[in-house]
Amino acid sequence: MNHRRRMARALAGLAAAGAMTVASLASAQSGDPIRIAYIEPLSGPFANVGDAGLKHFRFAADRINDEGGIMGRPVEIVPMDNSQSPSESAQLVQRAADQGIPFVTQGNGSNVASAIVQSVNRNNQRNPDNRLLYLNYAAVDPALTNENCSFWHFRFDAESRIKIEALTNYMAEEGEAEKVYLINQDYSHGHVVEEQARQMLAEKMPDVEIVGSALHPIGQVRDFAPYVSRIRQSGADTVITGNWGNDLTLLVEAADDAGLDVTFHTYYGGGLGVPAALGEAGAGQLTQITEWHANVNVDEGHDEYREWYEAFAERYPEIDWYYHRVYNQMYMLKAAVEEAGTTAAEPVAHALEGMEFESQTGTVTMRAKDHQIIQPMYISVMDTDVTYDAENSGVGFRTLAKIPASEATVESSCEMDRP
Amino acid sequence: MLETIVFSLLNGLLYGMLLFMLSSGLTLIFGMMGVLNFAHASFYMLGAYFAYTIGLYTGFWVALFLAPVAVGLIGAAVERFGLRQVHQFGHVPELLFTFGLAYVVEELVRLFWGNVPMDYRVPEALDFPLFSLFGTNYPAFRAFVLVVAVVMFIGLWVLLKRTRAGLIIQASLSRPDMVSALGHNVPQVFTWVFAFGTGLAALGGVVGGIQLVTEPGMAFMMGPIVFVVVVVGGLGSIQGALIASVLIGVLQTFALSVDWSLAELGALFGYAVSQESFFATLWYLDTTRIAPILPYLLLVLMLIFRPRGLMGKRET
Numbered sequence: 001m002n003h004r005r006r007m008a009r010a011l012a013g014l015a016a017a018g019a020m021t022v023a024s025l026a027s028a029q030s031g032d033p034i035r036i037a038y039i040e041p042l043s044g045p046f047a048n049v050g051d052a053g054l055k056h057f058r059f060a061a062d063r064i065n066d067e068g069g070i071m072g073r074p075v076e077i078v079p080m081d082n083s084q085s086p087s088e089s090a091q092l093v094q095r096a097a098d099q100g101i102p103f104v105t106q107g108n109g110s111n112v113a114s115a116i117v118q119s120v121n122r123n124n125q126r127n128p129d130n131r132l133l134y135l136n137y138a139a140v141d142p143a144l145t146n147e148n149c150s151f152w153h154f155r156f157d158a159e160s161r162i163k164i165e166a167l168t169n170y171m172a173e174e175g176e177a178e179k180v181y182l183i184n185q186d187y188s189h190g191h192v193v194e195e196q197a198r199q200m201l202a203e204k205m206p207d208v209e210i211v212g213s214a215l216h217p218i219g220q221v222r223d224f225a226p227y228v229s230r231i232r233q234s235g236a237d238t239v240i241t242g243n244w245g246n247d248l249t250l251l252v253e254a255a256d257d258a259g260l261d262v263t264f265h266t267y268y269g270g271g272l273g274v275p276a277a278l279g280e281a282g283a284g285q286l287t288q289i290t291e292w293h294a295n296v297n298v299d300e301g302h303d304e305y306r307e308w309y310e311a312f313a314e315r316y317p318e319i320d321w322y323y324h325r326v327y328n329q330m331y332m333l334k335a336a337v338e339e340a341g342t343t344a345a346e347p348v349a350h351a352l353e354g355m356e357f358e359s360q361t362g363t364v365t366m367r368a369k370d371h372q373i374i375q376p377m378y379i380s381v382m383d384t385d386v387t388y389d390a391e392n393s394g395v396g397f398r399t400l401a402k403i404p405a406s407e408a409t410v411e412s413s414c415e416m417d418r419p
Numbered sequence: 420m421l422e423t424i425v426f427s428l429l430n431g432l433l434y435g436m437l438l439f440m441l442s443s444g445l446t447l448i449f450g451m452m453g454v455l456n457f458a459h460a461s462f463y464m465l466g467a468y469f470a471y472t473i474g475l476y477t478g479f480w481v482a483l484f485l486a487p488v489a490v491g492l493i494g495a496a497v498e499r500f501g502l503r504q505v506h507q508f509g510h511v512p513e514l515l516f517t518f519g520l521a522y523v524v525e526e527l528v529r530l531f532w533g534n535v536p537m538d539y540r541v542p543e544a545l546d547f548p549l550f551s552l553f554g555t556n557y558p559a560f561r562a563f564v565l566v567v568a569v570v571m572f573i574g575l576w577v578l579l580k581r582t583r584a585g586l587i588i589q590a591s592l593s594r595p596d597m598v599s600a601l602g603h604n605v606p607q608v609f610t611w612v613f614a615f616g617t618g619l620a621a622l623g624g625v626v627g628g629i630q631l632v633t634e635p636g637m638a639f640m641m642g643p644i645v646f647v648v649v650v651v652g653g654l655g656s657i658q659g660a661l662i663a664s665v666l667i668g669v670l671q672t673f674a675l676s677v678d679w680s681l682a683e684l685g686a687l688f689g690y691a692v693s694q695e696s697f698f699a700t701l702w703y704l705d706t707t708r709i710a711p712i713l714p715y716l717l718l719v720l721m722l723i724f725r726p727r728g729l730m731g732k733r734e735t
Contacts (some may be wrong), residue, residue: 008543028563042534043529043534043635043636044534044635044636045536045632045634045636047534047634048535048536049536051534051535186708202676214705214707215705215707215708216707217711218670220640222630222631222632223433223434223631224673225426225430226426226427226430226672227553227675228555228677229422229423229426229427229430229676230675230676232422232553232554233422233423233557233676244538246632250632257548257556257558258555258556258557258558259548259551259554259555259556262553279682291554325699
C-alpha cells in the first residue's frame with residue numbers, strides 16, 4: 001500500500017516536471033529575456049561581496065540590453081542567495097533548472113563551485129532537454145579545470161596556479177622577499193594557495209624561508225590581531241594570502257592597526273573594502289594579481305572602457321568596477337549565444353569552447369581542453385600617484401608587470417566527458 | 420616569547436571584556452528570572468546598529484549613551500508585553516519566545532539595514548596607536564573598550580552590592596517569593612532588570628560592533644559563546660561572568676597566537692608521538708584549529724565537575 005502510494009506520488013512528480021519543461025520551452029521565445037541565475041551570498045559575512053558582484057552583472061547586462069540585447073532578447077540577472085553554503089547552492093541550481101533558466105553564474109568559494117559543478121552535471125545527465133551551463137567568474141581551485149573538469153563548466157578567471165606562478169616569478173625577479181608567511185582560509189581554495197606557494201617558492205627561490213603558515217576558519221574570524229601577532233613573531237617580511245571579502249579586509253586592517261611592516265601579496269587586494277580599509281598607509285605595501293585594474297585603462301589608453309568604468313562609478317558610487325572578467329564573460333556569452341543561435345546549453349558550450357575574444361587587455365582564449373580562460377594578467381601595487389584611486393581611498397593600483405596570455409598559462413590534466 | 424604572552428593577554432583581555440559586557444546582563448536575567456534569553460545577543464546587535472545609525476547624526480559619543488538607553492527601553496517593552504504574558508505558562512514557552520524573538524530581530528535588522536555589513540568605524544578621536552610595544556602598535560580604541568568594560572563592571576558591582584535596588588535584585592535572585600511577600604513589586608523588578616540587562620548588551624554592541632563587524636549575523640555568532648560564559652561563571656554572578664569571560668578570551672587568544680600542537684606538548688614531557696600513529700591527526704592538530712572548540716570543551720567539563728559554575732550559588 002505504502003509502496004504503491006509512493007509510486008503514485010513519483011508519477012505525479014514526473015508529470016509535474018514534464019509540464020514544467022513544456023512550460024519553460026514555451027516561454028523561450030524571442031523577446032523573452034535570456035535569464036542568468038546569479039548564485040552568490042547575498043546574506044551573511046560575505047554579503048558585501050555577493051552584492052558587489054550582482055551590481056557588476058546588472059551593469060553589464062544593462063549595457064548589453066542598451067546595445068540591443070542578445071539576438072534581440074534582453075538579458076536578465078536573477079539573483080539567488082546561497083548564504084555561501086555549498087548544499088544550498090546545489091538546491092538553487094535545481095531551482096534554476098526548474099525555472100528554465102539556461103545559465104548559472106557563481107564565483108565566490110571553490111567549495112561552492114564544486115557543489116555547483118556536481119549539481120549541474122547531474123541535472124544535465126538526467127534532463128537532456130533542460131540543460132544548464134555554469135559560468136564561473138571567480139572560483140580558482142585548479143581541480144575545477146583538472147581532475148573535476150566538466151564540459152558544462154567555463155572559468156573566466158585565472159586558476160590559482162596561474163596566479164601563484166606569476167606572483168612567484170615576479171617575487172623571484174624582484175628578489176626582496178626573504179621570509180614569507182602564508183595565511184589562508186581553511187577550505188579548498190586556501191589549501192591550494194598554501195600548497196602551491198610552498199612548492200613554487202621552493203622551486204624558484206630556494207633561499208626564501210617560509211617562516212610560518214596559518215589556516216583560519218572562513219568567514220568566522222572577526223579579530224585578526226592574534227594572527228597578526230603571530231606573523232610578527234615569525235619575523236616575516238612578506239605575506240602571501242588568497243583571502244577574499246571580509247577575511248582580507250579585516251586581516252589588513254588588523255595588520256595596519258598593529259603597525260605590521262610587511263608586504264602583502266594578495267589575490268583580491270583591489271576590491272571590496274581593502275583599499276578603503278588601508279587608505280594611504282597601504283601604498284607600496286600591498287600587491288594584487290588580477291586580469292585588469294582601473295589604471296590599465298589609462299596606461300593602455302582604453303577610452304571606451306574608461307567611460308564604462310566612470311559610468312559604473314556614477315551608478316554605484318560605493319564600489320568600483322573591479323571584475324573585468326564579468327565584462328569578458330558577458331560579452332563572450334553574447335557572442336556564443338549568437339553564434340549558436342539558441343540558448344540551449346550544448347550548442348552554446350560548443351561555441352564557447354576555443355573562442356577567441358578581443359578584450360581590452362588583449363586576446364583572451366577559452367581553452368577548449370579544460371574550459372579555462374587564458375588571458376593577460378597584471379601584477380599591480382597600491383600607490384598614491386595614480387589616475388584612478390580605489391573606493392575613494394586616495395590609493396589606487398599601479399602596474400608592476402604585465403604577463404602576456406602566452407605566459408599566463410599552466411598545463412591541465414583534464415580529460416573531459418563530452419556529450 | 421614574552422612578546423607573545425603580553426599581546427595574547429592584551430588581545431584576550433579585550434575579547435574577554437567584550438564577552439563580559441554581553442554576558443553580565445544575561446547572567447542577571449538568567450539568574451533572576453530563570454529565563455534563558457536566547458535573544459540576548461540580538462540586543463547586542465541592536466546596540467551596534469542603533470549606535471551606527473544614531474552616530475551618523477550625532478557622532479559616536481552621543482550614540483554611546485543613546486543607543487543602550489533606546490535598546491534598554493525596547494527590552495523593557497519586550498519583557499512587559501511579551502515575556503510577562505508568556506511567563507504564566509512556565510519556562511519552556513518563555514524559552515521558545517526568546518528563541519523566536521532572536522529570529523524576528525535578525526529579520527527586522529535585515530529589513531531595515533540590509534544584508535551588507537555596515538561601515539561602522541572607529542571614531543576619529545580614538546583612531547590612533549596608543550602605545551607601541553616590541554614594535555607592535557596597540558590601537559587606542561582597544562584600550563577604550565577595556566575602559567568601558569571596567570567602568571561597567573565597577574558600576575554594576577556598586578549597584579548590586581552598595582545600593583538598595585541592588586539589595587532587592589540580589590534577594591530576588593535567590594528568594595523571589597520572599598521578596599514579593601515583603602511587599603516589593605517583583606514583576607516590576609524583573610522588567611527593570613531585563614531592560615538593564617539588554618541595555619548592557621547594547622553597550623557591548625556599541626563598542627563590539629566597531630571591533631567585530633556590524634552585520635546581521637553578529638548575534639548568532641556571539642549567542643552560543645555567551646551562554647558558555649554564563650554557565651562557566653555561575654548563574655547570577657557578575658564576578659563569575661567577569662572571570663569566565665576573561666578566562667575564555669585569554670584561552671582562545673593564546674591558542675590562536677602560539678603555533679603548537681598536543682604532540683609538541685607531549686614531547687616536552689618526554690612522550691613522543693609518531694607521525695604514523697592512529698591518532699596522529701589529533702596529536703598534530705594545530706592550536707589555531709583547536710581554538711574555536713576550547714570554550715565548549717570548558718562548558719562540558721564545567722557541567723560535569725562543577726555544575727554551579729565558578730562563582731554560582733545555585734545548581735545550573
